[in-house]
Amino acid sequence: MKRIVGWLACAGAVLLLVVAMVTGTAPAAASPAAARVSGAWVRLAAVPGRPAAGYFTLAAAQPVELTGVTSPLARVELHGMSMAGGVMRMDRLPSVRAAAGKPVRFAPGGAHLMLFDVAPSVVAGATLPLTFVFADASRVTIDAAVRAAGADTPMAGMKM
Numbered sequence: 001m002k003r004i005v006g007w008l009a010c011a012g013a014v015l016l017l018v019v020a021m022v023t024g025t026a027p028a029a030a031s032p033a034a035a036r037v038s039g040a041w042v043r044l045a046a047v048p049g050r051p052a053a054g055y056f057t058l059a060a061a062q063p064v065e066l067t068g069v070t071s072p073l074a075r076v077e078l079h080g081m082s083m084a085g086g087v088m089r090m091d092r093l094p095s096v097r098a099a100a101g102k103p104v105r106f107a108p109g110g111a112h113l114m115l116f117d118v119a120p121s122v123v124a125g126a127t128l129p130l131t132f133v134f135a136d137a138s139r140v141t142i143d144a145a146v147r148a149a150g151a152d153t154p155m156a157g158m159k160m
Helices: 002-022
Strands: 036-043 052-059 064-070 075-084 087-092 096-098 104-106 112-116 127-134 139-147
Touching (some): 052 096, 052 127, 052 139, 064 075
Parallel strands (some): 036 139
Antiparallel strands (some): 052 104, 052 112, 075 087, 075 112, 127 139
């Protein structure tokens, strides 16, 4: 009797696994045609414990909406820059849209990532994993190059 109950429990577990796989409860896969993230890098803060900044280029073959970025080594927010009353302001962005064929550049002096509570293991010369999350639930994960606070940008010499 115990043997039959064991087999039934095992068969039930397998059935639940199959149902979960068929109904799509697995994480959504990134659509390589939908969004591309390139040139990602992070500049560490000059003062330890302060937020770092991240930059990248988002391009898409079809319109996409970036709703957030995550990392296991920091808390990440999307930020934009704007001028208000002659004063430059930095504001948190709920999302960023990229039109088909029109790349969006996150660069120093403009839109950027703010990285809070950066893990001590994140040092210049290392990489930091970033996962870009889109409105359609797709994700793109890349490793961003980490640079010291005073280091040149990887885009030095390029027009912005």
